[in-house]
Amino acid sequence: MMMGNNNQQSASKRTLIDALAGAAAGVFARTVVAxxxxxxxxxxxxxxxxxxxxxxxxxxxxxLQIFRGIIQKEGILSLWRGNTPTILIEGGxxxxxxxxxxxxxxxSHAILTSLEQQYPSLQSQNRGDRKRRLLQSFVSGxxxxxxxxxxxxxLGFMRTRLAxxxxxxxxxxxxxxxxxxxxxxxxxxxFRGFYKGYGIALVSVSMxxxxxxxxxxxIKSEFDQPQSGRRMTVAERFVAAxxxxxxxxxxxxxxxxxxxxxxxxxxxxxxxxxxRNTFHCFRRIxxxxxxxxxxxxxxxxxxxxxxxx
Numbered sequence: 001m002m003m004g005n006n007n008q009q010s011a012s013k014r015t016l017i018d019a020l021a022g023a024a025a026g027v028f029a030r031t032v033v034a035x036x037x038x039x040x041x042x043x044x045x046x047x048x049x050x051x052x053x054x055x056x057x058x059x060x061x062x063x064l065q066i067f068r069g070i071i072q073k074e075g076i077l078s079l080w081r082g083n084t085p086t087i088l089i090e091g092g093x094x095x096x097x098x099x100x101x102x103x104x105x106x107x108s109h110a111i112l113t114s115l116e117q118q119y120p121s122l123q124s125q126n127r128g129d130r131k132r133r134l135l136q137s138f139v140s141g142x143x144x145x146x147x148x149x150x151x152x153x154x155l156g157f158m159r160t161r162l163a164x165x166x167x168x169x170x171x172x173x174x175x176x177x178x179x180x181x182x183x184x185x186x187x188x189x190x191f192r193g194f195y196k197g198y199g200i201a202l203v204s205v206s207m208x209x210x211x212x213x214x215x216x217x218x219i220k221s222e223f224d225q226p227q228s229g230r231r232m233t234v235a236e237r238f239v240a241a242x243x244x245x246x247x248x249x250x251x252x253x254x255x256x257x258x259x260x261x262x263x264x265x266x267x268x269x270x271x272x273x274x275x276r277n278t279f280h281c282f283r284r285i286x287x288x289x290x291x292x293x294x295x296x297x298x299x300x301x302x303x304x305x306x307x308x309x
Contacts, residue, residue, distance in 0.1 A: 026094035027087050034086060035079035036304045039066050041163045044257060044297035048264035048274070049164050063300055074168060082162030085155040085178060092155075096148045104140035140217070145209025146202055153201060154194035158182070160263045188267045197262030200278045204255035211248035216240060245305040253301065254294035258282060 030037070042049070043063065070078055149156075158181045165172045174180035185193040219240045223232050232240070258281050265273045275281035285293040 022094040023091045026090040030086050030090045031080070031083060033304045034083045035067070036300055037086075038070075038079055038081060038163045039063050040297040040300035040304060041160060041260070042066060042166070042297075043300065045160075045164050045260055045264055046296070048261055049166060074166075081165065082159045085159040085162065089152050089155045089159065093148045093152055096144070096151070100140075100144040100147050104143045105136055108136045108139060139210075140214065142206045142210035142214065146206045149201055149205040153198055156201075157185075157194050157196065157263050157266070160260050161185075161266075164264070185266050193266040196266045197259040197278070200255055200262065201259045204252045204259055207255065208248045208252040211251060212244050215244035215247070219244070242306065246302055249301055249305050250298070253298055257294050257296065258285070261285075 043066070067079075074081075158178050161181050162174060162177060165174050169175045174184070189196075220232065220237075223230065223236070223240075258278060261281055262275060262278065265275055275284060
């Protein structure tokens, strides 16, 4: 009994250490790439920014010109505008994702084991074990992403609105940062305003985490095996992170585009809103911009992935 308790405490300690380490690494990485992320958002949402300055962030504008324009007009520190909610998001989501990921893996393992005991025909051989690990890793990643996005979505909303708040302090909609976003959106739309685009976000983030966390976890389970003396090198881990990060970001980018455009609709009257709902947003982007409209800013997003991975 004592042995079982010690094993549980050891597993919990390892999970906590992984969560804290993951949160710290995530916060550092996202802070470093925050300027790239802001330029990406300005390009991605150029048609939704309610400012005459939005012309400087046109998708036809070179990203380097946007960088220079931000520094000249708003100062170099404005490249990190909206980074506070990003830090809160990354710290919270990274820790929660790792915690929930392990919990879902344990839960899915217990369910699969129970089914195999009841139905012996489901018991797998070596090849099936790999399929089982793949299923557990990908499903756990998707479920973890869906859970955390539900808790942290308002912070992501604030990040988007602040990053696209163009101009000097006297010209901006939210000169006092998160407090202004909170007060203005709450007064116009209430609590629901902070969850604009939540439905498509749930699908988007679940898809991203499904590939990102699940894919990386599966690669580690296949190629990082201490019991057999096979450990992945730092270079191999970096390459694996790049592959899954870029794949996940590219696959879910069109959904992320729709989600963020819907975020920009909060605070507007019905007559001012460009998109009635998710499906209308999809149709209008396709009709007016074609498939390219769903991938505005993708180049900057992939560059950002290199740092965040």
